[in-house]
Amino acid sequence: MIKRTLLLLGISASIIIAGCATLTKGTTQIVTINSNVDGAGVYLNGAQIGETPFASKIKKNEDALVIRKEGYKSHTLSLSKSLEPIFWGNIITGGTLGSITDWISGAAYSYSPSTYQVELYKKGEGQEAFLNRYELRRYTLFNMTDIAIDLGNNGGDHLETLIALASLPYNQESIDLIKSKFETTDGNEVRFGKEVVKLLDA
16 A cells, blocks of 8 residues: 555656646747758848747747848748647646646747748849749759759659759759759758759859
């Protein structure tokens, strides 16, 4: 009977400790933002807090950020949130006061997702041109490994598709051009994608 009581007390204590753990998660979280153009300002409540590529702690009770760059249309980025599962532990174990505190401070939440890719429209750019840029960049990021293999083989289906999306003819000159972009960016997906998208302006 004593052992059973001690066991129950131990379980209860564990639940209570877990229920209070939301506070140890903190009221801020690192949010990462990349954009199709570097140096875009990241604004929170009208004040600039950084620029892309951006990675910094944001209070968890914020709703949106604004991304701005001269020559581009501003973009409002809504921050999606989800309740921390452990938040309900506070309520179940009777920690109502702690739960309310976590709710107000934002500790009950987590940003999900916490990493964003923002595509900014150029001012005066039509939707078709924007979508062409977006599709080329997206294809490059999602097929980087296969494109690298094709570059090593001096040709292949993924490389051919990439060149077509860049509105270039599929020939040795275009392959060499893509190779040079790959080499100058050291195969970094983000940087390579940005360089490839520039081909649409050439």
